[in-house]
Amino acid sequence: MRIGIMGGTFDPIHMGHLLAAELAREAEQLDEVWFMPAFVPPHKQNGAVAEAEDRLAMSRLAVEGNPHFRVTDIEIAKHDTSYTIDTVELLTSQYPEDSFCFIIGADMVMYLPHWRRIDEIVRLIRFVGLARPGYTLALEELPEAIASRVTLAPMPLMELSSTEIRRRLSVGQTVRYMVPEPVRLYMEGKGLYA
Ligand SMILES: Nc1ncnc2c1ncn2[C@@H]1O[C@H](COP(=O)(O)OP(=O)(O)OP(=O)(O)O)[C@@H](O)[C@H]1O
Numbered sequence: 001m002r003i004g005i006m007g008g009t010f011d012p013i014h015m016g017h018l019l020a021a022e023l024a025r026e027a028e029q030l031d032e033v034w035f036m037p038a039f040v041p042p043h044k045q046n047g048a049v050a051e052a053e054d055r056l057a058m059s060r061l062a063v064e065g066n067p068h069f070r071v072t073d074i075e076i077a078k079h080d081t082s083y084t085i086d087t088v089e090l091l092t093s094q095y096p097e098d099s100f101c102f103i104i105g106a107d108m109v110m111y112l113p114h115w116r117r118i119d120e121i122v123r124l125i126r127f128v129g130l131a132r133p134g135y136t137l138a139l140e141e142l143p144e145a146i147a148s149r150v151t152l153a154p155m156p157l158m159e160l161s162s163t164e165i166r167r168r169l170s171v172g173q174t175v176r177y178m179v180p181e182p183v184r185l186y187m188e189g190k191g192l193y194a
């Protein structure tokens with residue numbers, strides 16, 4: 001199977017994540033996309049992040065109804081900082097028959113040189129990069145070994161971030177149509193980010 005990994009903090013998951021995953025799936029003819037909430041994302045170790053169980057539950061609610069989407073708790077179950085190299089080594093050894101790519105937005109594409117052991121990651125998997133407002137997808141600015149492993153997929157600029165959703169909820173503004181409705185109801189029910 002051709003599998004795309006959509007890794008993220010998903011604090012909370014939003015329509016930008018879902019659209020990016022769906023368009024990457026189409027462009028790369030992926031059989032499945034696995035949404036993978038990080039336990040502690042490497043570059044957010046000092047910031048407060050919602051409980052992993054809530055981020056996982058919201059991710060599960062978000063993918064309901066799409067037969068190509070799944071959620072994996074592989075990183076959350078480890079209860080440790082989620083370095084992608086560890087996850088990729090685990091996935092490629094656990095599923096030798098499948099081929100994996102990692103789906104990321106433009107901010108993460110340009111940050112790839114800073115990922116832990118990126119030289120080894122790019123030998124194991126490819127990346128699918130999608131446009132995001134505020135970030136230029138300038139592959140020519142990346143080292144060739146990394147740039148050659150990134151394929152760009154078409155994506156309309158979507159001005160949406162978890163930060164903006166948390167900000168809106170904290171001041172009582174609407175997030176309807178920015179997140180799937182079951183996710184909105186979950187956040188409302190638990191008073192998340194209020
Ligand atoms: N609006 C968007 N368009 C394209 N890609 C996105 C968008 N929002 C998030 N992504 C991508 O989804 C992945 C996971 O992102 P993450 O969970 O950190 O969400 P975020 O909205 O960037 O969160 P925060 O605002 O808390 O930093 C990253 O690869 C990121 O680039």
Ligand SMILES: O=C(O)c1ccc[n+]([C@@H]2O[C@H](COP(=O)([O-])O)[C@@H](O)[C@H]2O)c1
Binds near residue numbers: 044084
């Ligand atoms: O492994 C790394 O060094 C690394 C550095 C930054 C981000 N990542 C991964 O990239 C994905 C998106 O990260 P984030 O913080 O935007 O949610 C998520 O799966 C992270 O674990 C990985």
